[in-house]
Amino acid sequence: MVASLVSLMSIVAFAGPASASGESIGACVAERFEEAEMLHDGHYHDWLEDVRNTVDDELEGCLDAPSPILPELTEIIWGGAAFLILLVIMVKKGFPAVKGAMDARSEKIRADLDAAEQAKTDAQTVQSDYEAQLADAKTESARIIEEARVTADQLRTDLSAQAEASIAEMREKAAADVEAQKAQAIADLRAEVSGIALGAAERVVQSSLDADAQARLIDAYIDEVTGSNG
Amino acid sequence: MADSPIVGYAEALFSVAEAEGNLSAVEDELFGFAQTFQANEELRSTLADASVPVARRLQLIEDLLDGKASATTASLISMVVSAGRANDLPSIVDAFVDRSAGSRNKAVATVRSAIDLTGEQRQRLTEAIKTSTGKEVEVKVVIDPSVLGGAITEIGDDIIDGSVRRRLNQLRESFR
Numbered sequence: 184m185v186a187s188l189v190s191l192m193s194i195v196a197f198a199g200p201a202s203a204s205g206e207s208i209g210a211c212v213a214e215r216f217e218e219a220e221m222l223h224d225g226h227y228h229d230w231l232e233d234v235r236n237t238v239d240d241e242l243e244g245c246l247d248a249p250s251p252i253l254p255e256l257t258e259i260i261w262g263g264a265a266f267l268i269l270l271v272i273m274v275k276k277g278f279p280a281v282k283g284a285m286d287a288r289s290e291k292i293r294a295d296l297d298a299a300e301q302a303k304t305d306a307q308t309v310q311s312d313y314e315a316q317l318a319d320a321k322t323e324s325a326r327i328i329e330e331a332r333v334t335a336d337q338l339r340t341d342l343s344a345q346a347e348a349s350i351a352e353m354r355e356k357a358a359a360d361v362e363a364q365k366a367q368a369i370a371d372l373r374a375e376v377s378g379i380a381l382g383a384a385e386r387v388v389q390s391s392l393d394a395d396a397q398a399r400l401i402d403a404y405i406d407e408v409t410g411s412n413g
Numbered sequence: 414m415a416d417s418p419i420v421g422y423a424e425a426l427f428s429v430a431e432a433e434g435n436l437s438a439v440e441d442e443l444f445g446f447a448q449t450f451q452a453n454e455e456l457r458s459t460l461a462d463a464s465v466p467v468a469r470r471l472q473l474i475e476d477l478l479d480g481k482a483s484a485t486t487a488s489l490i491s492m493v494v495s496a497g498r499a500n501d502l503p504s505i506v507d508a509f510v511d512r513s514a515g516s517r518n519k520a521v522a523t524v525r526s527a528i529d530l531t532g533e534q535r536q537r538l539t540e541a542i543k544t545s546t547g548k549e550v551e552v553k554v555v556i557d558p559s560v561l562g563g564a565i566t567e568i569g570d571d572i573i574d575g576s577v578r579r580r581l582n583q584l585r586e587s588f589r
Contacts, residue, residue, distance in 0.1 A: 388561060407573075408538065
């Protein structure tokens with residue numbers, strides 16, 4: 184690319200003006216105007232019509248000058264030689280260097296792309312691992328939380344059941360104690376009353392059992408033994 | 414069933430009394446002494462006390478039975494006390510009485526009463542027991558005021574309780 188630009192500049196430099204006589208188009212037009220003014224001094228309008236016609240004719244003469252595109256033969260020779268020299272230099276020296284630099288650059292970019300791809304793959308792998316670990320951790324944490332919740336529920340249920348059982352047992356025991364104390368008090372009172380009554384009855388019996396009564400009791404006992412049969 | 418030493422002593426007493434020829438009297442006297450012995454705490458503890466010299470205990474027996482029992486009875490009681498068997502005396506006498514009655518093909522009926530029974534009552538009771546149990550018995554009366562009234566008869570393991578005490582106890586039970 185650089186070589187092509189240098190070749191074009193060389194061609195323009197060696198081309199020069201495009202007239203066959205060696206003067207420019209502007210100078211040619213100015214010269215024709217001066218000649219026309221000297222010929223028609225004092226008759227301006229006629230002159231101007233003449234000038235227009237003359238200029239048209241003269242300009243056609245100017246345009247018929249040698250082609251500005253096709254340079255002269257010497258310029259073509261020098262330009263072609265310079266182009267060839269530069270082309271050879273470029274082909275021999277510049278192009279390999281540029282190609283090597285380009286190849287190195289491409290290789291480096293490819294290596295960088297590969298490294299970036301590898302890094303991206305590694306990063307994706309690490310991300311996948313992290314995501315998997317995160318998922319595992321979430322699952323594990325959910326499991327632990329659920330387990331703890333179940334354990335807490337069970338513990339609460341057990342404690343509640345124990346407390347209720349304990350309360351029921353205490354109530355039953357208290358009721359039984361009250362009942363037992365009541366029964367004991369009644370029994371004590373009854374024993375006390377019966378003891379007093381029987382003590383009184385025993386004293387009455389003892390005082391009333393004289394010899395005749397004792398003899399009658401013995402006789403009655405003997406009759407009882409006789410009546411009992413075994 | 415009494416243990417063998419008690420039966421052995423009872424056999425010895427029976428043999429001596431039988432040899433002396435006054436079995437019936439000795440039987441009544443031993444029975445009476447045994448009742449006194451059981452009822453009297455002081456007498457029981459004194460005769461069973463090993464720290465009291467044997468001679469003194471024997472002297473006490475002699476004093477108690479002097480003129481109230483035969484020499485054979487006194488000697489037999491002294492023998493039991495001397496052998497250190499004073500606490501077993503009631504059991505030995507019971508076994509002796511059973512053995513004596515058994516020698517006459519009779520059982521012993523121990524009758525506990527608040528008062529003593531007349532001869533006529535004893536006879537009727539003996540007949541009544543024979544009618545009731547079919548056993549020939551000899552009635553031994555023990556005076557026990559705690560019976561209050563009526564009587565309690567024991568023949569071996571059989572008990573016929575017609576006492577006022579039993580009725581009072583039944584009344585006590587019915588109050589509970």
